[in-house]
Amino acid sequence: MLGFAPRKALSQIVDFALPPRCPGCGTITAQDHLFCLCCWQSLHFLGDPCCARCGLPFEYESGEGAECGACLADPPFFNRLRAAVAYGDIARHVALKLKYGGRPGVARTLAHFMARHLAENDPDAILAPVPLHRWRIWTRGYNQSALIASALGDRTGLKADLGLLKRVKATPPLRNMSRRERALAVRGAFAVGAGRKPGIAGRTIVLVDDVFTSGATANACARTLKQAGAAAVNIICWARVVTTQEN
Template structure:
């Protein structure tokens, strides 16, 4: 039966849709087009920097304005293929893409997920109702499926509806999301002294995850880390 299904519905490349060797595997062209991260980078925000000789190295931005989270890591740099996958998951109702993203995200996470509360960046209920699902929650579920983290889908609430952040600079984004997040009271005791991993699809300026991280730190989380599929590098921010 598996052979019949494979012949009738062969695995497709998540990027371009061409026939692939197996599910969640890119074709050679799309694989080469992805800019995988994980080399020399800022030890805190994960921005690639050429002279980061050790994991405690910090970029100038983090030294001048330290973010409220401990570490941020992304699997790939934002680009055409990374964007295509994010849009398919976010608007194309392709939930299987979450597992495709989770594979390289798990690689850059290292031991980050072990023993951690793994929570998605939340959506406001109005957006959740219109979309039908939270793409970050699908990714978080795919990550925990094969690791030792504890899934906490409702760890953070988003009671304040905010307008789309696309096109806004970092300061404008931070003003927009100020006060938009709060800790779910039922997790108040569980979060104290725990490591938390916040999961999202795309890290642009970090304003949204900064807002979530502040809430978690105030609640007593010992460590807050960010794990994303793609990140917009600083020299790309103006383009996006």
């Protein structure tokens, strides 16, 4: 095993040859997982005050446990959702690097910023990625949510069960669908993995995803987990849409 001095020297050599770069624009930075000043200022980090359930930002503090109108009118199956940043140009670019750019290392960067929202979760919670259908994995080569879940597990010590949920039905792109059409498209698309039900009964499950848009997929996953006996289902993601134009 290398001692401290040799490891430090090796790290300096690697940093010289492959210096850390901004995940947004590629500018050289001082450390890994750091954005340059320009990209950093373009990110909108999310937190309180927000809807206690879906994490939608509030303009002002509304009291403990306050929920937005959408959650009150039609409560989702999940208990709590939190995102590191609002969906925007830089957030989208970084997510696409991981999703389609063949850059699996970006998952560690996303986990770096998402981990702060896990502080209040049950220490015995199980991390579970939103699953992809096997055809999608064969095409892409990996499930980006599973990479993020693994990175979060490494950072927090929480157990990551990458096979807890399965996507048993291929679904069409949801982008141009209405809320009702999206809900119908993902109905019956998910199932708990073989032999996993006894292990989740009465437990808190933290669903991990890259981007939250309409919530149809996350809600379908949460419903499946609740029906299988999970006590609570929380969601954590890199970015979420925060405009009022969600369908």
